[in-house]
Amino acid sequence: RRTLATAITGVTTAALAMTALNAQAATEVTLGHTLSDSSHYSVGADAFKETLERLSDGEFIVNEHPSGSLGGERAMIEGLQIGTVDVVITSTGPLGNFVPETYVLDLPFLFEDYGQARCVLDGEVGQDLLAKMGEHELVGLAWSENGFRHLTNSQREVNSPEDAKGLKVRTMENQVHQEAFRQLGASPTPMAFPELFTALQQGTVDGQENPITVIVATNFWEVQDHLSLTGHVYSPAAVLGSPILLDGLSEEQREWFNEAARASAEATREEVSRLEEEGIELLREKGMTVKTDVDTAPFQQAVEPAYEIYTEQYGSEMLDRIRASS
Numbered sequence: 001r002r003t004l005a006t007a008i009t010g011v012t013t014a015a016l017a018m019t020a021l022n023a024q025a026a027t028e029v030t031l032g033h034t035l036s037d038s039s040h041y042s043v044g045a046d047a048f049k050e051t052l053e054r055l056s057d058g059e060f061i062v063n064e065h066p067s068g069s070l071g072g073e074r075a076m077i078e079g080l081q082i083g084t085v086d087v088v089i090t091s092t093g094p095l096g097n098f099v100p101e102t103y104v105l106d107l108p109f110l111f112e113d114y115g116q117a118r119c120v121l122d123g124e125v126g127q128d129l130l131a132k133m134g135e136h137e138l139v140g141l142a143w144s145e146n147g148f149r150h151l152t153n154s155q156r157e158v159n160s161p162e163d164a165k166g167l168k169v170r171t172m173e174n175q176v177h178q179e180a181f182r183q184l185g186a187s188p189t190p191m192a193f194p195e196l197f198t199a200l201q202q203g204t205v206d207g208q209e210n211p212i213t214v215i216v217a218t219n220f221w222e223v224q225d226h227l228s229l230t231g232h233v234y235s236p237a238a239v240l241g242s243p244i245l246l247d248g249l250s251e252e253q254r255e256w257f258n259e260a261a262r263a264s265a266e267a268t269r270e271e272v273s274r275l276e277e278e279g280i281e282l283l284r285e286k287g288m289t290v291k292t293d294v295d296t297a298p299f300q301q302a303v304e305p306a307y308e309i310y311t312e313q314y315g316s317e318m319l320d321r322i323r324a325s326s
């Protein structure tokens with residue numbers, strides 16, 4: 001006869017076996033990005049994790065790796081291609097080196113405001129660009145957001161292109177951005193983001209350009225005195241997946257990843273909008289001079305040749321489509 005004790009032991013053993021089975025079945029997903037765990041990318045990473053784990057009922061477990069702990073964005077994109085990373089939230093900075101079609105999004109002054117940029121990325125052009133990633137050993141899951149980029153530096157207030165002349169400015173590893181800064185008369189220095197803080201601290205470069213969200217999340221006020229709201233380029237972010245993981249999934253599982261990426265993008269965009277408003281005040285409190293009413297027309301005029309150089313190399317089809325759709 002079974003005693004109560006043996007019955008309980010039996011139930012416990014069965015429960016343990018089930019837990020072990022579930023634990024065995026769970027696939028760990030490595031998600032990387034370069035910003036701190038208080039950043040808009042981390043808000044997006046948390047939303048990705050919450051959504052995927054909920055939809056898959058624990059079949060997938062997401063491990064977040066913020067702060068460039070898996071390397072810079074270029075290195076992480078390479079990681080997706082060889083399967084050492086599963087999901088990455090990245091700006092388009094280094095992406096053009098892998099998917100040249102995305103360079104169009106890096107053209108200066110292409111978008112006027114957040115509404116226009118988000119609409120193009122969520123529309124046909126954006127979706128076609130995500131699909132293009134598939135031709136380059138990447139899976140484009142969703143367009144997320146970094147934000148409009150502004151110039152900071154340690155030397156002087158920048159009110160006009162004249163003031164930017166001669167400044168050594170770190171740019172992303174992106175030829176369109178480098179060309180734009182060359183046209184401004186600055187000295188562009190491409191560099192991976194994880195090296196940037198030290199480079200600013202040691203004076204290897206005078207300045208950098210990034211959205212308010214990044215300037216806040218990275219404490220750049222400690223090493224940069226001046227911020228000019230040049231808004232010279234909208235910086236999208238992409239949620240990318242590794243084909244090595246995603247190609248082996250069922251349609252249902254793939255859809256969980258798509259939905260998690262969409263939730264991630266939505267949460268990130270909300271955080272960008274919030275910080276755009278609150279961040280400037282915070283940066284002033286931290287001692288930065290913030291020039292808000294920059295006349296951007298002369299900047300736009302100065303970087304115009306970047307368009308010609310871009311179209312000579314990549315044609316004008318994507319650019320025309322963006323202009324027609326926005």
Ligand code: PAF
Nearest residue numbers: 034090091093172193214
């Ligand atoms: O400047 C960059 O490299 C990017 O804007 C950053 C900060 C890594 C976010 O994608």
